[in-house]
Amino acid sequence: MAKEIVTLDKLKPGEVGIVMSFNDEENALKFMEMGCTPGQKIKMDSIAPLGDPIAVIVSGYKLSMRKTEAALINVDRIK
């Protein structure tokens, strides 16, 4: 199957991706410390009522971030 690389904010609730890379070095470290390491499964859980921020499930817990931050994470959409 061809890879479909998108930024995390493009996933719809319920969709899952694999963390591939980051577009910003300093935030990358923060994401990785929180368990979003390359190769990790990440699931879009929900979007806040006003469209931002978003909540994802990664490493077995729920993490929220703003869309601008989610746009720094490249994921391979798998379903």
Next chain:
Amino acid sequence: MKIGREQAQKSLKVAVLGNPNSGKSTLFNALTGLNQQTGNYPGVTVEKHSGDALIENEKTNEKIYITYLDLPGTYSIYPKTLDEEVCFKVMCDETNEDHPDVAIIVADASNIRRSLFLATQIIDLRIPCIFVMNMMDIARVRGVQIDTEELSKFLGVPVVAANARKRHGIDNIKKLLAEGVEAPKKDFIDIKHFAPAVFIDNVQKMFPKQSPYAVFQIINNEAGIEHFEILPTQKIDIKKQIKATGFEKHPIQSQETIARYKAINEIVKETVKIDEEEKRKSLSSRIDSVLTHKFWGYLIFLGVLFVIFQSIFLIAKYPMDGIEFFFVKLSELGKDVLPKGEFADLLINGVLAGLSGVVVFVPQIALLFAFIAILEDTGYMARVSFIMDRLMRPLGLNGRSVIPLMSGMACAVPAIMGARTISNWKERITTIMVTPLMSCSARLPVYTLLISLVIPSTHNYGFFNMQGLVLMAMYLIGFLAALTAAFVMKALIKTREKTHFIMEMPLYHIPKASTILLTIYQKARIFLFDAGKVIIAISVILWVMASHAPAGKYPVIEKAYSSADSVKKYTPKQIETRMASEKLKESYAGIAGKWIEPVIKPLGFDWKIGIALITSFAAREAFVGTMATLYSADNEDNSQSIREKMAVAVNPSTGKLEYTAAVGFSLMLFYAFAMQCMSTLAVVYRETKSIKWPIIQFLYMGAMAYLASLIVYTLAK
């Protein structure tokens, strides 16, 4: 409480650290009980909790005195927030006064990977440590099984299963501490795989006792983190080598992080069984679908706000009335018992009045912090942030600012203390700076008096009562002013701390009563002892101003009223009120009122209002009392209320009514904007640890008040 330090054969510094929401503070409380101190770390406005205890080694009967330090929650030793900065300093600088002999790393058992990340960093610093798997029972229910023995072998440090809420495992931790914890012997990952090995070796020669990873942190510190100091010669040498080797900290830290998680995943595979799919169907997710719902979420939050607001506004009223009653009785008793004179007067009207003004805030503080502790402890606060972030962001505020802001409508004092839940410094300082603009309950008596004075109660538009509408408008003006000020401050305040919103949404928990009570106790203590000192000092100054006059002034008044003529003309009660009024006019406060008259004249205020503005500094509602004293002599008819007296007051220079609509509105706006509350300033000073912020707040709010009043009075007169 006395714990008998002198009996101890040795002492030990123990740091408790862990991720936010790992139950770290609950464990800390279980270890120390009420033997806690609250202070600040030097140089930063991060609250420092420490506590002490005496433990005994059962084998040798040796007694050990332990100082526990509750470090702020962190995900990594690399600092990104002020909280994390503290952890970095304490853990990586071995000369730091808080650098621990033993570290207790608290892990949320249902979030094992992320907890292990921090733990393995501490292990690589080779600080003796105990890994505590907290909330084990919850994890078990959710299908997580952990082999602690196996985990201990992998990590090379003791692992304790615990549940701090039920005090399970506490004795095991104490036993380990008593018997002595050794430093980890092997590195979890080898930093020399990522950082230039020769460089690390060179620097290690300067710090022979440190592990390679600790040496790497010293280099990181010199490569831009700069949170602690080393010897100047070492500093120069390291900086030179950073340049020579082209050392860049971020790529190395990234590689380290990836390697660490890779190794952690291997360990987790061997020691932990998790049913991932089952886990997500948990209760927490179902609660979230309601609490972050686009309709129910906001409705529930509005309900929560309503309950908080009503409580600090209405429920707190009863204990507050009780406290005031108690102090009134106490000062009456003082008047009877103490010999009449200057000293009794100072004690009763200066110190006791100030003390009453401090203690009276405790019920509101206790109630607000009970709610905040419940919201934090249950995990709901993170959801509030989640649904409110989009609304607050344009103002440079955080979703968490909503609760302090709204509480500001009851009282700014507890509200400003409540801003501690905002971890980002810029967002917190903005919240602190704008909260006093929200119309607090002390402004209500002032608004009510002035509205009844300038708006006829007969002005009704069908269903709407005009007086009620104006009152509502005053609250709205305060709210809008706070938002506007926040918006302006967003642009003005510069910070090196980055704003980010990468935040954990913790699982829901049932709040623990002892945690809530401890929070209330700590906050009340901070307020009473830290802010209280400032409030009492200002209260004494205000007392001196309002009750003292330049030499020779008071005897003249007293003489005039003790003449046979006066005694015949007035009843004793009338003499007392008339004398009080004239004395206030001649006092230093009266002089100051007259002195500022030229400045406030453009706003439509005379020197009487000037006096009230000064005495209002003790508490805004003092406006009403001061006006009552000043006008008491103006009319013989004692049955007239202060409102009626002010309503017929005539301006001697114009011969027209003193309190026109223009003056009334000008005065209301002044009270809406001006920083006239010494308790708020004292608490801002306590919370920011800097005299700069209360001064800025006083000036900017004063300027806003002056301008608004000037414009309204000029247009309306």
